[in-house]
Every structure is written in C-alpha cells, then in structure tokens.
Amino acid sequence: xxxxxxxxxxxxxxxxxxxxxxxxxxxxxxxxxxxxxxxxxxxxxxxxxxxxxxxxxxxxxxxxxxxxxxxxxxxxxxxxxxxxxxxxxxxxxxxxxxxxxxxxxxxxxxxxxxxxxxxxxxxxxxxxxxxxxxxxxxxxxxxxxxxxxxxxxxxxxxxxxxxxxxxxxxxxxxxxxxxxxxxxxxxxxxxxxxxxxxxxxxxxxxxxxxxxxxxxxxxxxxxxxxxxxxxxxxxxxxxxxxxxxxxxxxxxxxxxxxxxxxxxxxxxxxxxxxxxxxxxxxxxxxxxxxxxxxxxxxxxxxxxxxxxxxxxxxxxxxxxxxxxxxxxxxxxxxxxxxxxxxxxxxxxxxxxxxxxxxxxxxxxxxxxxxxxxxxxxxxxxxxxxxxxxxxxxxxxxxxxxxxxxxxxxxxxxxxxxxxxxxxxxxxxxxxxxxxxxxxxxxxxxxxxxxxxxxxxxxxxxxxxxxxxxxxxxxxxxxxxxxxxxxxxxxxxxxxxxxxxxxxxxxxxxxxxxxxxxxxxxxxxxxxxxxxxxxxxxxxxxxxxxxxxxxxxxxxxxxxxx
Amino acid sequence: xxxxxxxxxxxxxxxxxxxxxxxxxxxxxxxxxxxxxxxxxxxxxxxxxxxxxxxxxxxxxxxxxxxxxxxxxxxxxxxxxxxxxxxxxxxxxxxxxxxxxxxxxxxxxxxxxxxxxxxxxxxxxxxxxxxxxxxxxxxxxxxxxxxxxxxxxxxxxxxxxxxxxxxxxxxxxxxxxxxxxxxxxxxxxxxxxxxxxxxxxxxxxxxxxxxxxxxxxxxxxxxxxxxxxxxxxxxxxxxxxxxxxxxxx
Numbered sequence: 001x002x003x004x005x006x007x008x009x010x011x012x013x014x015x016x017x018x019x020x021x022x023x024x025x026x027x028x029x030x031x032x033x034x035x036x037x038x039x040x041x042x043x044x045x046x047x048x049x050x051x052x053x054x055x056x057x058x059x060x061x062x063x064x065x066x067x068x069x070x071x072x073x074x075x076x077x078x079x080x081x082x083x084x085x086x087x088x089x090x091x092x093x094x095x096x097x098x099x100x101x102x103x104x105x106x107x108x109x110x111x112x113x114x115x116x117x118x119x120x121x122x123x124x125x126x127x128x129x130x131x132x133x134x135x136x137x138x139x140x141x142x143x144x145x146x147x148x149x150x151x152x153x154x155x156x157x158x159x160x161x162x163x164x165x166x167x168x169x170x171x172x173x174x175x176x177x178x179x180x181x182x183x184x185x186x187x188x189x190x191x192x193x194x195x196x197x198x199x200x201x202x203x204x205x206x207x208x209x210x211x212x213x214x215x216x217x218x219x220x221x222x223x224x225x226x227x228x229x230x231x232x233x234x235x236x237x238x239x240x241x242x243x244x245x246x247x248x249x250x251x252x253x254x255x256x257x258x259x260x261x262x263x264x265x266x267x268x269x270x271x272x273x274x275x276x277x278x279x280x281x282x283x284x285x286x287x288x289x290x291x292x293x294x295x296x297x298x299x300x301x302x303x304x305x306x307x308x309x310x311x312x313x314x315x316x317x318x319x320x321x322x323x324x325x326x327x328x329x330x331x332x333x334x335x336x337x338x339x340x341x342x343x344x345x346x347x348x349x350x351x352x353x354x355x356x357x358x359x360x361x362x363x364x365x366x367x368x369x370x371x372x373x374x375x376x377x378x379x380x381x382x383x384x385x386x387x388x389x390x391x392x393x394x395x396x397x398x399x400x401x402x403x404x405x406x407x408x409x410x411x412x413x414x415x416x417x418x419x420x421x422x423x424x425x426x427x428x429x430x431x432x433x434x435x436x437x438x439x440x441x442x443x444x445x446x447x448x449x450x451x452x453x454x455x456x457x458x459x460x461x462x463x464x465x466x467x468x469x470x471x472x473x474x475x476x477x478x479x480x481x482x483x484x485x486x487x488x489x490x491x492x493x494x495x496x497x498x499x500x501x502x503x504x505x506x507x508x509x510x511x512x513x514x515x516x517x518x519x520x521x522x523x524x525x526x527x528x529x530x531x532x533x534x535x536x537x538x539x540x541x542x543x544x545x546x547x548x549x550x551x552x553x554x555x556x557x558x559x560x561x
Numbered sequence: 562x563x564x565x566x567x568x569x570x571x572x573x574x575x576x577x578x579x580x581x582x583x584x585x586x587x588x589x590x591x592x593x594x595x596x597x598x599x600x601x602x603x604x605x606x607x608x609x610x611x612x613x614x615x616x617x618x619x620x621x622x623x624x625x626x627x628x629x630x631x632x633x634x635x636x637x638x639x640x641x642x643x644x645x646x647x648x649x650x651x652x653x654x655x656x657x658x659x660x661x662x663x664x665x666x667x668x669x670x671x672x673x674x675x676x677x678x679x680x681x682x683x684x685x686x687x688x689x690x691x692x693x694x695x696x697x698x699x700x701x702x703x704x705x706x707x708x709x710x711x712x713x714x715x716x717x718x719x720x721x722x723x724x725x726x727x728x729x730x731x732x733x734x735x736x737x738x739x740x741x742x743x744x745x746x747x748x749x750x751x752x753x754x755x756x757x758x759x760x761x762x763x764x765x766x767x768x769x770x771x772x773x774x775x776x777x778x779x780x781x782x783x784x785x786x787x788x789x790x791x792x793x794x795x796x797x798x799x800x801x802x803x804x805x806x807x808x809x810x
Contacts, residue, residue: 034591035774036746036774036775037746037750037774044774073758074765074768075754075757075758075760075768075769076768076769076770077704077768077769077770078768087769087771087772088754090750090772091747091750091751091754094746094747094750095747095751098747104747106745106746107591109591109661109671111663111671111676126661126663126671128689131663145673145674146674147673147674150673150674151674169639170770170771171639172704172770175706177704177770177771189659189673190673190674190675192657192658192659192660192672192673192675193657195658195659195672196656196657196658196659196660199593199594199646199658199659200595200646200649200650200656200658201646201650203594203642203643203646203647204643204646204647204650206643207628207640207643207644207647208628209628210628210629211628211629211630211637211639211640211729212629213730213731213732213733216637216639216704216730216732216733217637217639217640218639218702218770218771219601219638219639219702219771219774220594220600220639220642220643222592222593222594222597222601222774223593224593
C-alpha cells in the first residue's frame with residue numbers, strides 16, 4: 001500500500017494551503033480533489049473577490065504573483081473588479097504544489113477511511129482509474145462538508161440551520177468578466193435528492209428571456225456556492241455568543257476579522273440572540289476580531305485527522321464569520337503545520353502545542369485585537385442617545401444592551417421619529433417594559449419604516465414587524481389579540497412571521513393563553529392558509545408556509561393543555 | 562436499496578434524452594452541471610432542425626431558438642446547462658447529481674458521505690467510452706474586442722492544430738487546443754496559457770474569458786460500438802436525439 005506522511009482531502013483554498021505548508025516543511029503529501037482544478041469556490045466556484053479584503057489579498061505570495069501576471073498579460077479578459085483571475089489562480093496553485101512535491105489527484109472522491117480503533121490511518125478514494133487506498137500518518141479533512149470525518153464516524157454539531165447557497169455563472173459586464181452569484185435558496189447537500197433538485201432549479205431559474213451578446217455568458221460554475229454544511233463537534237468550539245461578548249480563547253491559532261455575513265432573509269427562524277443582533281440592533285455589518293482555538297480543528301474522540309475549512313467546530317452563527325477565503329488560508333496553514341509537527345515528533349495531533357504552531361507565523365497581539373472589539377461599543381449614554389435619534393443608529397442599540405443602559409433612554413420614548421423606535425428596541429433587548437407602549441403602537445400600525453445598517457442599507461424588516469417580535473420577548477400578554485390579528489390577517493411575511501414567533505412564546509409561557517393560542521396555531525397547521533411570500537436576494541419568491549407549519553407542530557406537541 | 566429498470570451514468574445529453582423517452586430510469590452524474598460533456602467543454606456546434614429525428618429533440622431545439630441561444634448551426638455554450646436543467650425539470654427526470662458510480666456490478670454509488678446500492682436491469686454508461694482516447698482537446702472561451710475577426714488560418718478544421726471555432730455571437734469564439742491523450746489538467750493549463758500568451762498579433766483582440774473545466778475527448782471506437790458515449794456525438798442535440806431513439810427502440 002502507498003504511504004504518505006500527510007493526505008489532504010479536498011483542494012479548496014484550505015486544502016491547498018494545508019498541502020503547501022506541509023510540503024514546504026519536507027513532508028510527503030498527497031492531495032485529493034474531486035474536481036479538475038485546485039481552489040474550490042475561489043476558482044471552480046468563480047468567486048474571485050476576497051470578502052472585505054479590498055478584493056485582492058496581496059499579503060499572500062501566490063495571489064501577488066498571479067495579480068502581477070494578469071496585469072501584464074493582455075491575453076485574459078480583465079475582471080470587472082480588482083480581483084485575482086480564477087483561471088490563473090488554478091494554474092498557480094497547482095504549479096506551486098507540484099514544485100513543492102505535492103502529488104495531486106483530480107476527480108478523486110473519498111469513499112472511505114482506513115482506521116485503527118479511534119485513529120484514522122489513511123484514506124480510500126475513487127478516481128477514473130478505479131478504487132485506491134493509501135496510508136498516512138495524518139489526514140487533513142478539507143472537504144468543506146467534512147466527508148472524511150463523517151466516514152470516520154465523527155460527531156457534528158446539530159444546529160440544523162444552513163446559510164442559503166449561491167448558483168454562480170460568469171458573464172460579460174462592461175467589457176469585463178464578472179460573476180453573478182445570486183442566492184438561490186436553501187440546500188441540504190447531505191441529501192442527494194435535495195441537492196440535485198436545487199442544482200437543477202437554480203440553474204433553470206437563470207435562463208434569460210433572450211441570451212444576448214452584450215451580457216453574454218461564459219460558464220455556469222461547476223461548483224455550487226455552498227456557504228455552510230456540517231460543523232465538526234470539536235475539542236473546542238467557536239461560538240457567536242462568546243464573540244459578541246468578547247470572551248475569546250486564550251491561545252488561538254488564528255484570528256479572523258469579519259462580520260457575521262448572513263445571507264438569510266427569514267431571520268425570524270434563527271436563534272433569538274442572532275435575530276436581535278442582526279435585525280433589532282442592525283449589526284449585520286459590524287466586524288469583529290474572531291479568535292479560532294486549535295481545538296476547533298480537532299474532532300472530539302478521533303485521532304489522526306484534523307479539519308481545515310468551513311467544517312471546523314463553530315456554531316451556525318459564528319460560522320458565518322469564519323467561512324471566507326482569507327480564513328480558509330489561515331486554517332489550511334494551521335492544519336498543515338500542526339500535521340507536520342505531529343509527524344516529525346511522532347505525537348498525536350492533540351498533543352501539538354499552539355506555541356509550536358504559531359512559532360511558524362506570528363499572530364497579532366491578543367490584547368490589541370480584544371481592545372478593538374471592545375472599542376466598537378459606545379460607553380457614554382449621551383452619545384448613545386444622539387445615535388439612537390438617527391435613521392442609522394450605528395452601534396448604539398447594541399451598546400446600550402451590552403452596557404445595561406436603560407433609564408437615560410426613557411426620554412427618547414417621548415420624542416418623535418426614529419428616536420422612540422430605537423429607544424424602545426434598546427430597552428426591549430434588556431427586557432425593560434417601558435418599551436411596551438411604543439412597541440404595541442408600531443405593531444398595531446404595522447409601521448413600515450425601516451432603519452439602516454452600519455453600511456447605510458435599509459434592512460428588510462419594518463419597525464412594526466420587529467416590534468411584534470419584541471412583544472413576545474417581553475412576554476406582553478396584553479398584545480396577544482394584536483399578535484393573533486397580525487398573524488392571521490397581515491399580508492406581509494415579516495409581520496406574519498414575527499407575530500407567529502411571539503405567539504409561540506406567549507402560548508408556551510402563559511397558561512391563561514395556552515388554550516386560545518393552541519387553537520389558533522392548530523388552525524394554521526391543519527388549514528390551507530398560505531403564509532405571504534417574500535423575495536429572496538435572487539428575486540425568487542419564497543414560501544415559508546411548510547417550514548412554519550413544521551416548527552409550529554413541534555411546538556404544539558410540547559404543550560400540555 | 563433502490564430499484565430501477567435502467568440505470569444511466571451521466572446526466573449527459575444522451576442520458577437525459579434516453580431518460581426523457583423512457584420510464585423507470587435513474588440518471589446519476591458526478592458533477593452538478595447536466596450536459597457538462599458539451600457545455601463544460603465549450604461546444605459551439607449544433608445540429609439543424611431538419612437533422613433531428615425525434616420530436617423531443619426538435620422541441621428542445623425550438624426552446625433554444627426561442628431564447629436566442631442558437632443561430633446558423635452554432636450554440637451559445639453557456640446556454641446549455643440552464644436549458645437542459647429546465648428540460649429535466651419539465652420532463653420530471655430522476656436525476657442525482659454530484660453522485661459518483663463506484664461499482665457497476667452491482668451498482669454502487671456515493672454522494673457526499675452516503676454510499677448505497679441500486680438494483681437495475683440495465684446499466685448504460687454515457688460518460689466513459691469503451692474505446693481508448695484518440696484525440697484530446699482543452700478548450701477556452703474567447704471574447705473578441707473591437708469587432709475582432711478570426712484570422713483565416715485559425716478557422717481550419719485541422720484536428721492536430723489549434724483552431725478557433727466561431728461562436729453564436731460575433732464576439733464569441735472557442736479556442737480548440739489539441740493536447741496528447743496522456744496530458745493531465747495541470748500540464749494542459751500551463752500549455753494553453755503559454756500558447757495564448759505567445760499568440761500572433763492577428764489574435765491580440767481575442768482574450769481568454771474562461772478555460773474549460775473538462776477535456777473534450779474523441780475515441781477510436783466506432784459510433785455503433787460506442788453509441789452510449791454522449792461526447793462521441795458531434796453536438797449535444799445529436800446525442801440527445803440518439804438517446805431518445807435508443808429509448809424508443
């Protein structure tokens with residue numbers, strides 16, 4: 001049987017950097033990739049830009065080389081924005097890998113693991129030449145969806161929620177190459193039928209009335225724009241609540257700087273703290289320094305394998321900040337380096353120390369990054385109030401919540417316009433019932449005004465809908481008839497879903513409302529009523545009726561009348 | 562174990578055509594783009610309506626035409642995937658994408674971390690030729706700037722030389738770049754880039770937009786022997802037409 005020091009499964013960004021970092025340190029490395037090129041979503045998936053990195057990551061050697069080559073080439077159609085060419089990047093990755101002695105096998109699908117007790121000792125794969133297997137001291141799972149770990153029997157976090165996916169095609173725009181990356185809905189890539197249906201549906205939805213020369217298309221990307229899949233249950237986990245409360249691990253192996261880039265539109269179905277953060281407090285664009293602990297790459301209870309990619313141990317919310325290409329480079333480098341140390345010292349991966357890994361590349365100073373996170377928030381109540389009066393209240397709502405500021409905000413409730421709305425939202429986050437009067441009024445009037453995020457973009461949820469959601473948080477039993485009315489009669493998805501969410505809570509928490517709440521919810525579950533549809537980013541009409549019925553039914557089953 | 566009368570490997574034009582005219586068929590493909598054997602190799606050639614023998618293939622031709630995807634015997638390659646996806650949905654064809662065939666006897670497939678067997682009376686492989694690969698091409702879509710014209714010498718149909726095939730639109734063309742059958746993807750990418758960098762001045766107005774995700778292969782077997790191999794047909798509609806006729810036999 002063939003034997004390698006390290007086998008890397010998956011040649012996406014993380015896999016490439018894992019293989020490279022290991023090979024550069026003298027390891028004998030095999031890289032398996034199911035498509036015909038390296039780079040994953042960053043090449044085959046046609047996602048050329050780096051999110052929030054001014055489009056080019058020139059801090060990195062390969063990108064720099066590629067960018068210099070494409071600038072001077074004259075043979076490639078230029079990219080519309082300042083990005084690295086995905087075509088040149090494919091070649092640059094594989095030349096760099098080959099130069100460093102990495103053996104690459106394309107069209108290779110992992111079909112099994114070799115194991116000895118709880119230790120992964122190699123991989124089985126299928127390629128056009130047939131089935132093969134090879135042993136390795138360490139296996140790196142960079143398959144994004146954790147295929148190796150799943151085959152090894154690893155446990156995964158059970159969030160059950162995933163980000164919408166994108167179906168991407170490249171086309172001509174302003175005499176340049178660009179990519180349309182419209183979100184296409186939700187997909188469960190672990191369910192072959194659902195995955196296939198979504199692939200077909202999303203591509204068919206992109207048929208124009210007439211194909212034309214001015215916006216002629218080049219290619220439907222052969223890789224789906226999946227943002228989320230399985231999350232490993234690791235020895236440590238990156239958690240949203242820890243990040244927003246700045247409780248970061250002591251000895252991280254990487255720092256990411258990102259916002260929680262959610263593409264979800266129906267945020268009412270997400271966990272409450274995420275809804276409050278993104279919708280009520282308008283914090284979608286806020287960037288944090290996010291520390292990733294080494295244990296997030298290590299599967300609990302399994303040795304010989306390490307994760308590198310978006311499959312690391314992170315909850316669904318935190319995962320939205322640690323899934324970008326820049327982060328994948330870091331994770332790949334860390335996994336490759338850790339594997340090298342384990343092989344050279346003949347120790348298990350869990351015995352590798354963070355200090356040894358980070359000795360290979362300096363990390364920014366922890367206290368500085370933590371302070372940057374802390375400095376995001378306002379501390380002066382006067383400044384908070386000033387900001388709460390604006391259409392874009394910046395970070396004031398969340399600052400008031402974090403700092404426990406309530407009384408100074410009461411006077412805002414008497415003011416007109418956005419001040420009283422934002423004041424009520426900030427108070428409701430803190431369960432302060434002074435907010436009730438304003439919230440009831442907003443919900444009653446189905447107030448359609450919308451506040452703006454830090455990026456000055458109005459959010460989709462109108463004030464009245466957010467208020468309906470917060471009435472449930474405040475357990476406002478007096479609003480029960482109002483919420484029933486909104487749920488049953490509104491024609492707006494956001495009002496109906498917010499009122500529904502609050503009805504679920506009120507019905508569960510208040511025995512006197514249980515019977516009537518149960519009846520209304522039951523009527524919805526067994527009835528024919530369709531929830532008003534809403535538009536996805538790509539323009540597709542989304543119907544949440546079945547999803548809401550399913551959640552409601554589970555809820556009703558837990559209610560004792 | 563799931564059971565089907567026919568198991569078709571490859572959501573190819575041949576395979577989809579066959580499934581559209583049959584019942585109890587499961588089509589499985591390792592990729593996510595149906596019709597990739599022509600779409601992702603940048604085929605520009607398309608049959609004329611009168612060359613097609615089946616109604617289903619002629620209907621598909623009409624839909625392509627309605628969406629302005631074909632003209633004068635040429636197809637806009639990027640139209641093929643979305644249009645074939647729409648065809649599959651319309652005809653309610655059983656397709657599993659991103660699913661790999663591991664074994665044929667018995668049929669064993671895998672998608673993600675799931676592996677399972679399928680029982681089928683008949684197995685048709687439309688992806689892998691039974692003959693050996695005789696010629697191989699690595700293609701690229703070109704965009705012509707400022708009313709670029711394809712020089713006469715590159716319009717040849719000489720199999721051994723780099724050729725530029727005109728596309729559906731005047732500014733669209735495909736570089737058909739011959740490579741030896743044993744060339745791998747890494748080597749092919751380096752070669753096509755080097756060739757286009759050093760192209761003669763007469764081609765300067767033509768820029769590479771995208772390089773094909775797949776090789777285009779021609780085998781040495783006769784079409785009669787290898788009639789299931791979709792890429793063995795000279796264009797996607799002929800392959801689809803043949804698949805449909807096979808089902809109607």
